[in-house]
Amino acid sequence: MNGDEIEDVENRYKVELQDALPKVREQAAACRTAFERVTRALENGAWQSTAQQAFEEELRARKDGAEAAGDDCQAAFENAEAAEPDKVPDDDWRARFDPYPRYGYQ
DSSP states (O other): OOTTOOOEEEOHHHHHHHHHHHHHHHHHHHHHHHHHHHHHHHHTTSOOSTTHHHHHHHHHHHHHHHHHHHHHHHHHHHHHHHHSOSEEETTSGGGSOOSSOOTTOO
């Protein structure tokens, strides 16, 4: 191969997205579980007071927002990963992608 030929290489950006997906899913699930535990405790009478109903309503609204944000984040990572090719030309930025660049040493 001469110096002018472009070769297809692994898409390092896609690999990083794939590596991040399990943690994204884990964090979304952890958030969902935390809210579910609190709402379940409230439903089972863990706190009884005049402020409890207002707190529970606000908590449910926050729960819905957090779950939607987690779902959106997960979908964004999944869609980005699915849209990426497995291979890219060796002169493409994705061939050299580094999520933690060491400035001056690349």
